Amino acid sequence: MRLATFNVNGIGARLPRLLEWLEATRPDIVALQELKCEEHRFPADELAARGWHAAVCGERGFNGVAILARGPVEVVRRALPGDAGDRQARYLEADVAGLRFASIYLPNGNPVPGPKFDYKLGWMARLGAHAAALLAEEIPVVLAGDYNVCPTDLDVARPDQMAGDALCQPESRAAFRALVAQGWTEATRARFPEEVLYSYWDYQGGAWAKDWGLRIDFLLLSPAAADRMLDAGIDRDVRAREKASDHVPVWVDLR
């Protein structure tokens, strides 16, 4: 079975691209981020007409995450635990096809320093605590999404240009490293330990044409899920299409 994550950067503008990618690659479970719409505006009918079940956590104009699957999506939680006052639509967790599967849109955190960076680090601390609790359940879990962190300079086309960015700060990297070190397998890097791979290219400055990208979209597999990993990849060609998102789908195949 193929599991994927795709930051669509606006489901309204991206639906045709999403539908053609779903048809072309036939994934089984998909985490979506940056819907930028409320739940009642999510195109559930168009997706249902093509056989997709959907669970949605939306917000007007910003953020927004969803999970698509071929079968039922049983929502477990619609927010990351640890801050009842956090209303941003960045986390959705469900039981799907025998897995626990989460769609994550981690805060960007710019500018540094500032309240947005503090919010990012706080969010990462809460994610770390919740991820540890999920690991303790010893079930197959996949945490898929836009983590807004470049783990190392191998994941950054222009490290000097990004040195002051929230995505590359030592604190951001340390929090991501600590998360993975709990016992998660980051699928793409496990499959390609040394390769230069990106999942995002900025709209500005011709970044795609110059291949000035970042790798910030990941699937983290619990040990019970990692044991089933067959392959992983990034659908880079999606970025070359008309009206493309600035992110592309990242996927893992499990047996």
Next chain:
DNA sequence: ATGGTCGGGAACCGA
């Protein structure tokens, strides 16, 4: 060169 590009939604904010 103090810009450049998108999406959402209706003037700017977020990325």
